[in-house]
Amino acid sequence: MAPGTFPASSAALPRERMFVRRTSRPGEFFARSFFVTCAGLVVVATALIIAFLARAGLRGFADVGVESLLTGKIWKPEADTFGGLPLLMGTLVTALLALVFGALPALLSAVWVNELAHESVRGISRRVMELAAAVPSVVYGWLALTYLVPPVTDLAHRIHGDGARVGGEGLLSAAFLLGVMIAPTVHLLSLDALSKVPADLRAASTALGASPLQTALRVVVPGAWRGVIVAVFFGFARAAGETMAVQMVIGGARKLPDNLFSPTTTISTQIVMDMQNARPETTSSDVLFSMALILLVMSTGVVLVTRMLTRAGASKKTRRMRTPTGTANTAAGDAS
Amino acid sequence: MGGVETICAPRSIKMRVVDLTVRYDDKEAVRGVSLDVHANEILALIGPSGCGKSTFLRTLNRMNDTVEGVCITGHVELDGEQIYASDVDPVLVRRRVGMVFQKSNPFPKSIFDNVAYGLRIAGSNKRAALAETVERALRQAALWDEVKDRLEESGLALSGGQQQRLCIARALAVDPEVLLMDEPASALDPIATAKIEDLVHDLRKTLTIVIVTHNMQQAARVSQRTAFFYMGRLVEAGETSELFTRPKEAQTEDYVNGRFG
Ligand SMILES: Nc1ncnc2c1ncn2[C@@H]1O[C@H](COP(=O)(O)OP(=O)(O)OP(=O)(O)O)[C@@H](O)[C@H]1O
Ligand SMILES: [Mg+2]
Numbered sequence: 001m002a003p004g005t006f007p008a009s010s011a012a013l014p015r016e017r018m019f020v021r022r023t024s025r026p027g028e029f030f031a032r033s034f035f036v037t038c039a040g041l042v043v044v045a046t047a048l049i050i051a052f053l054a055r056a057g058l059r060g061f062a063d064v065g066v067e068s069l070l071t072g073k074i075w076k077p078e079a080d081t082f083g084g085l086p087l088l089m090g091t092l093v094t095a096l097l098a099l100v101f102g103a104l105p106a107l108l109s110a111v112w113v114n115e116l117a118h119e120s121v122r123g124i125s126r127r128v129m130e131l132a133a134a135v136p137s138v139v140y141g142w143l144a145l146t147y148l149v150p151p152v153t154d155l156a157h158r159i160h161g162d163g164a165r166v167g168g169e170g171l172l173s174a175a176f177l178l179g180v181m182i183a184p185t186v187h188l189l190s191l192d193a194l195s196k197v198p199a200d201l202r203a204a205s206t207a208l209g210a211s212p213l214q215t216a217l218r219v220v221v222p223g224a225w226r227g228v229i230v231a232v233f234f235g236f237a238r239a240a241g242e243t244m245a246v247q248m249v250i251g252g253a254r255k256l257p258d259n260l261f262s263p264t265t266t267i268s269t270q271i272v273m274d275m276q277n278a279r280p281e282t283t284s285s286d287v288l289f290s291m292a293l294i295l296l297v298m299s300t301g302v303v304l305v306t307r308m309l310t311r312a313g314a315s316k317k318t319r320r321m322r323t324p325t326g327t328a329n330t331a332a333g334d335a336s
Numbered sequence: 337m338g339g340v341e342t343i344c345a346p347r348s349i350k351m352r353v354v355d356l357t358v359r360y361d362d363k364e365a366v367r368g369v370s371l372d373v374h375a376n377e378i379l380a381l382i383g384p385s386g387c388g389k390s391t392f393l394r395t396l397n398r399m400n401d402t403v404e405g406v407c408i409t410g411h412v413e414l415d416g417e418q419i420y421a422s423d424v425d426p427v428l429v430r431r432r433v434g435m436v437f438q439k440s441n442p443f444p445k446s447i448f449d450n451v452a453y454g455l456r457i458a459g460s461n462k463r464a465a466l467a468e469t470v471e472r473a474l475r476q477a478a479l480w481d482e483v484k485d486r487l488e489e490s491g492l493a494l495s496g497g498q499q500q501r502l503c504i505a506r507a508l509a510v511d512p513e514v515l516l517m518d519e520p521a522s523a524l525d526p527i528a529t530a531k532i533e534d535l536v537h538d539l540r541k542t543l544t545i546v547i548v549t550h551n552m553q554q555a556a557r558v559s560q561r562t563a564f565f566y567m568g569r570l571v572e573a574g575e576t577s578e579l580f581t582r583p584k585e586a587q588t589e590d591y592v593n594g595r596f597g
Contacts, residue, residue, distance in 0.1 A: 119404055200441040208454040209431035
């Protein structure tokens with residue numbers, strides 16, 4: 001630091017002189033430059049990707065129109081029709097249903113494992129979940145195609161009749177598969193969040209006569225909610241972006257789903273399908289970038305919302321409301 | 337031991353511990369301790385670090401049940417009823433025998449919700465009734481005047497001493513018959529400590545208190561009877577004044593005179 005800038009500290013200057021660097025440290029300089037360069041490369045690469053994506057994507061929006069890409073119901077690149085709604089709906093609905101099928105059970109089982117089950121269960125379940133999280137998505141897709149699609153086909157025809165245009169490859173299978181795929185990660189992240197809740201809060205609750213379930217629901221889960229929200233949103237982002245496995249079971253119909261068993265499509269699977277036929281710099285290529293841009297905005301939005309929620313929770317004190325301030329008006333608190 | 341030394345009129349026995357042994361895995365933390373807790377007394381547990389005071393205390397409301405690998409033999413009675421009988425629900429025991437911990441541990445909730453917690457889990461939800469009990473408990477814990485205008489602020493926004501009194505209020509709100517306190521003032525400054533001691537003194541009118549302390553002056557100031565533990569055993573228990581001035585055992589004498597521990 002430049003001594004002249006802090007007149008107040010001038011009295012301490014003679015002492016500070018002891019710490020003036022006398023030797024240059026070349027090793028440190030090189031290490032530092034290396035780290036800075038690497039960090040710089042990562043930032044530049046990310047910025048470039050976003051820039052290219054945005055350039056082509058915005059061109060697509062300009063060519064076809066924002067309205068069509070967001071609300072058009074028919075996606076037919078071969079006829080220059082680019083209605084993005086089926087893709088958007090497919091992505092949103094499968095990802096949201098995946099939260100129901102996957103994130104919710106994953107969270108509940110994390111609460112059970114961490115708070116109620118015997119300690120030995122914890123180790124085993126963590127090991128299993130870590131393994132499950134590491135299975136490649138193609139394997140999940142293949143398993144789903146083999147073991148999930150046939151029973152769903154039966155179910156679809158039992159509900160909608162034999163002749164109906166429904167099948168096992170469609171919304172439900174894709175959502176269920178996504179649920180299974182995100183469950184291990186959501187489970188592990190929730191587990192981390194729950195286990196960070198201090199043990200003395202559990203002890204306090206227990207000593208007040210709370211059952212283990214009451215302690216879990218009233219102290220541990222509320223204490224871990226930020227981590228839990230991050231876990232769930234992470235699951236959502238993962239489900240919205242998953243491509244290979246979904247492509248194998250969603251049916252690939254470029255139309256809005258009529259029901260849970262309708263074949264449909266998602267943004268990422270449709271990009272994979274249309275890639276081969278889209279020559280660079282043409283509209284059909286640019287609109288794929290537009291859809292990718294939408295996906296990017298969606299997941300960025302999820303990240304931002306998560307961050308906002310957790311920030312707000314971190315800084316805000318407990319909610320305020322009218323307080324009973326004396327015996328005379330103790331009943332005034334009923335407003336809550 | 338126990339009531340035998342009592343000179344004043346015979347008091348009723350609130351809790352009776354007979355031949356209690358507590359093991360963690362294969363390590364004995366409490367060995368064959370028998371001790372009575374009289375109604376409306378303040379019983380101090382003293383002894384060097386690691387002698388089993390906290391372990392003993394936690395058996396009185398079955399908090400040790402939550403520790404993995406713990407093994408408890410002997411029996412503990414509350415008003416003549418076995419609390420370790422197989423058909424006893426430990427949750428119900430803990431509602432009658434409350435506990436305050438060494439490190440204050442308010443929930444990250446409002447002051448009001450902290451104190452109301454025990455009532456809510458016991459199923460009472462009427463706001464007016466809750467407010468009344470919260471006020472009573474906070475008054476008992478000598479905290480009411482300091483927090484009455486900010487009951488909805490976080491309990492974590494209070495000072496260390498206030499947090500500990502909040503924890504005491506929280507324990508008192510469920511109307512326990514016995515209150516266990518494990519070094520409740522060890523993390524506090526002398527003024528906050530004095531407040532806690534006054535409070536403990538006043539609480540004796542309505543309940544029975546067992547308090548662990550490292551501080552012998554504190555034991556002498558607040559308690560009627562004192563029990564001295566050493567290496568998991570109960571060496572001596574008796575009237576506090578007796579134990580500090582005319583201890584029967586050499587070990588007790590060494591300890592209260594500061595010769596070890
Ligand atoms: N959860 C536990 N698991 C294993 N051993 C334990 C556990 N809790 C206590 N112990 C052991 O039991 C013995 C008694 O511990 P305890 O905490 O009851 O002592 P204490 O008298 O309260 O000590 P201090 O004054 O330091 O609080 C100690 O040797 C301790 O290491
Ligand atoms: Mg202790």
